[in-house]
Amino acid sequence: MTFTTRFAPSPTGPLHLGHAYSALLAHDLARAAAGRFLLRIEDIDHTRSRPEWERQIYDDLTWLGLTWDAPPLRQSDRQDAYRAALSDLWSRGLLYGCTCSRRDIAAAVAAPQEGADPVFGPDGLIYPGTCRHRYPRDGVSPPEGMALRLDIAAALNALPQSLPGFTEIGPEGETPGRVVPIYAEELTSRVGDIVLSRKDFLGSYHLSVVLDDAAQDVTHVIRGKDLFDATQIHVLLQAVLGITTPTYLHHRLIRDEQGRRLAKRDDARALATYRAEGLSPSDIRAKIGL
Template sequence: MIFTTRFAPSPTGPLHLGHAYSALLAHDMARAAGGRFLLRIEDTDTGRTRPEWEALIFEDLRWLGLAWEEPVLRQSEHLPRYGAALARLARAGLLYPCSCSRSDIRAALAAPQEGVPAGPAYPGTCRGRSMADRRPGDALRLDMARALEHVAGHPPPTYRESGPFGPGVHEVSPDELLISVGDPVLARKEIGTPAYVLAATVDDAHQGISHVIRGADLIPTTALQRLLQTLLGLPTPQYHHHRLIRDESGRRLAKRDDARAIAAWRADGASPVDIRERVGLGRG
C-alpha cells in the first residue's frame, strides 16, 4: 500500500503555527516514504466557512513549500456520500433523532431522571425516538449501546498508533465509548450536514488514506472513528498523533490567535525556513 496522508483544515479562520506544524509534518512523512500528500477542505460548517479563508489556506500552504494532488476534496461537494453512510447506520437501527439543545442537555445532566443513564456527553433523553419521528431541526445521534451490540461477537476493534503518545496497537474499550463518548451526534441539525467525526471517517476511506497524521487533541475521537469504520465496513488507517504547538502560557493555539497566524508571520518578513525552525522541524 502506498503511504497516503492528508491535511484537512476548515476554512473558518487563518491557519496558525499549529496548523503549519501538522501540515509540514504530514508532508515530510509522505515525502520520506515516497508517498502521497492530499489536501482536504472540511467546509461543512456553512455558518462559519468563508471563501477568503479557503483562499488564504492555499496561499499559506504554497508559501510554506507544500504541494498536493489535485483535485482538492471539498466536503461540501460530497454530501450524498455522508448521507449514504448515515442511511446505512439508520437501516441497522443505530441512529435516532434528537431535538435537545445544549441547555436541555445541561439541565438533564444536572438532574438525571430515573432509568436514564447520565454520562458526561448526553443523557439519552431522545434515545427512544424512531427515525420515522425525525423533524426538521433534529440532529442524528448514534445509539452507542446498540452500536456496540452490533459489533459484539467480532474481534474487538483495534488501531495502530505510531505517534509519541502511546505507540503500538490499541484496543477500543466499549466502556470508554459508553462512558466517555456516549451517544455522539453524527449529523447536525442542518439537514444533510454531517458531523466532523463521520465525514472525516468516510473521506479517509474514500481517499485511501493509509496514515492519519493529526494533533494529540484529536486522540479522543479515534475510538469512535474506529467503531464507525467497523459499522460501515471501512478500512482502518494507521494513526500518528503529534504534539501540539502551544503559546508562552502553555495553551494550545487556536484560530483566534491571529498574531500567530502564518499570514502574520509572513507579513512580518519570516521565511518558510523560519516557520519550520520555530515549530521544531529544522530546515527541511
C-alpha cells in the first residue's frame, strides 16, 4: 500500500507553529517515501467551525509550500458514514445513551470512593458509568437527543482475540518502530466509556478520526504526542469496526518560552502573524527545528 499521511486541522482558529510542525513533518515524510500527503478538514463540531478559518488553513499551508494529492476531505460531508457506524455499534449492543453533563460527571467522581482520588483519562475525568444501565438498549436505532457512549467492556468482549497493539515510529519517524501493547484492564480503568456521538452534533473525534483515516487509506498517522494515550481507543474502535490499524508517529510538541503547549488562542505565534511580519517559510522551518 502506498505510504500515505494526512494533516487534519479543525477550522476553529488560526494555525500556529505547532500545526506547521505537524503538517510539514507529515508532508516531508510522505514526499521522502514517494507517497501521498492528504488534507482533511475536521469540521465535525459545527458549533465552533468557521469558513473563514478554513480558508485561512488553505492559505497558510499553500504559503508553507505544501501540496496535497487529493481534494480535501471535509468531515461535514461524512455524516452518513458516522451515522452508519453508530447504527452498527448500536445494533451490536456496544453503545448506550447518556444524559450526564460535565457537572454531573464531576459530582459523581467527587463522591467518597474510599479515599481514592478522581482518575483522569484521555478525555478528562473517567466516566463512572452512571447511564450504563439507565436507558434501554433494545431500540431499532440509537436514541435522539442524548450522547452515545461506547461500552468499553462490551466492546472488548465482542472481540475474538485480545488487541494486538500498534506500531509507533516516533518521535520523529527516525526509529524503526516498536509495538505498543494495549491492555484491556487499562481501557476499562484508565479510559472508561468514551463518547462516540454528542447530543448537539453527530459523531465525535474518536469515531470520526478512525473512520476518516480508513476512508483516506492513511497508512501513517502523524500527530502530536498529546494524543498518544488516545491511540488505544482508536485501535479498539478499529478492531471492533474491522478497520486495519495504521502505523503511528506521535511527535514532539512545539512549546512557548514557559514550556506551555501552543494553542489557537495564542495569536502571537499564529502563522498569519509571522507572515505579516515578513518571515518566510524557511524561517518557519528553522523556528520549529525542521
